[in-house]
Amino acid sequence: MEEYPVSRKPVLFRARLILPMQGPPVENGAVAVERGRIVAVGPYSLLRRTFSGRSVDLGEVALLPALANAHTHLELSVLRFRLTPTGSFVTWVKSLLRKRAEFSLEEVRRAAGEALKELWREGVGLLGEVGNTGLTLALLREAPFFTVYFREIIDFRGTTELKDFLARFPEARMVYALSPHAPYTVSPVLIQAIKSWTRRRGRPFSIHVAESPEETLFLRDGSGPIRFLLEERGQFHPEFRAPGLSPVAYLDRLGVLDDRTICVHVVQVSPEDIEILARRRVRPCLCPRSNVFLGVGLPPLPDLLxxxxxxxxxxxxxxxNDRLSILSEMEVLYYAYPEIPPETYFLMGTLWGAEALGRRDLGALAPGFRPEMIALSGSFSGSDPVRGLLEGPKKVEARIYEDL
Known part of the structure; x- marks a missing residue:
């Protein structure tokens, strides 16, 4: 994979196809970069006439924004290929907790470092990383990604002091935030306190929502495998009374849903839940390959759109999951819902992810945006080159990124 670190000097990048994300695709197009920002996007034949600076012809590739992976757990990378589908979400959770305890911190750290290298090869430039321990923070500070680091809190009894989790990081490439794990592992008051903290600071708020039928059952009547798991781990609060609501309706009643809330998974959602999400302008984050692995179903993407x-x-x-590939996540959804325009899947993997993570300078090729880009090879045959690119084999051939 070729790499092009961009300094402040002007460079013009030409490609067979440009996917700007804020406009239609451009055949035989170019992107002009100067002083660490994109300054122009358009047909190569027009831009080259007035551009003065170095030109780079990337060849027969598609040039698009670096991908946004809005939900990762790098601390769990050491578990790759060590867990198998069980048909039960809670049984998988128990296996994860048991297996995770078998590894040293050094093994966890080394696996996370390898995962970061994989993300780079897969064309990811923006991460929404979720961690319980802070172990990956040092790795992320040294990595070339833009990152929102969500320090995850799990405490259904509600005894956590938020001040123990607060941190300040002035690095330009990292934003620090807090995240409650899920409606069934964090007390309602603590969920509200975390949302209040992120809301005051204008930071995104991420929470697993409506991932499994067991979650829906627990919030509906307080029974089922999740209750048993909480009791086994000494986390069940004896005064808890099930709200009798869906996970989405429950979070809405807590007042934590808004346009800075990332609801991860949203598989087990009703039409009424989707109406709530839309009214609150929530940011759904879909992880379809994980959902398939766990056997919980696929998110109702057409209804969300x-x-x-x-x-x-x-x-x-x-x-x-066996890969950290956003392109693979796009493919799973595309083959499940081929009626959705292919451009939508690229939006999901770039601009909409950047918006969800609060980055208004990433995710598109447009004047004023940072020059975080990837060159993707693939099939451009037929009348719809974007569909051909999505359907056929593809590979990240080059990366263009800001050389800070």
Whole structure:
């Protein structure tokens, strides 16, 4: 894979196809970069006439924004190929907890470092990383990604002091945030406190929502495998009373749903839930390959889109996925829902992910945006080159990134 670190000097990148994300595809197009920002996008024949600077012909590739992986768990990368589908979400969770305890911190750190290298090869430039321990923070500070680091909190009894989790990182490439794990592992008051903290600071708020039938059952009447798991781990609160609501309706009643809330998974959702998500302008984050592995179903993407929502994509962890490829997540959804325009899948993997993570300078090829780009080889035959690119084999051939 070729790499082009971009400095402040002007460079013009030409490609067979440009996917700007804020406009239609451009055949035989170019992107002009100067002073660490994109300054022009358009037909190569027009831009080259007035451009003064170095030109790079990337060849017969598609040039698009670097991908956004809005939901990862790098701390779990050591579990790759070590867990198998069980047909039960809670049984898988128990296996994860048991197997995770078998590895040293050094093994966990080394696997996370390899996962970061894989993400880079897969064309990812923006991460929404979720961690319980802070172990990956040092790795991320040294990595070339733009990152929102969500420090995840799990505490159904509600005894956590948020001040123990607060941190400040001035690095230009990283934003620090807090994240409650899920409606069934964090007390309602603590969920509200975390949302209040992120809301005051204008940071995104991420939470697993409506992933499994067991979650829906627990919030409906307080029974089932999740209750038993909480009791086994000493986390069940004796005064808990099930709200009798769906996970989405429950979070809405808590007042934590808005346009800075990332709801991860949203598989077990009703039309009424989708209407709530749309009214609150929530950011759904879909992890379809993880959902398939766990046997919980696929998110109802057509319904989400019809409601006006702008879903983004995540890979979840290597405990429930065998790849950290956003392109593979796009493919799974495309073959499940081929009626959706192919451009939508690229939006989900770029611009909409950047918006969900609060980055207004990433995810598109447009004037003022950072020059974080990838060159993708694939099939451009037929009348719809974007569909051909999505359907056929593809490979990240080059990366263009800001040389800070």
């Amino acid at each position: 019809r409601a006006g929502l702008r879903p983004c994509l995540g890979t979840d962890s290597l405990a429930s």
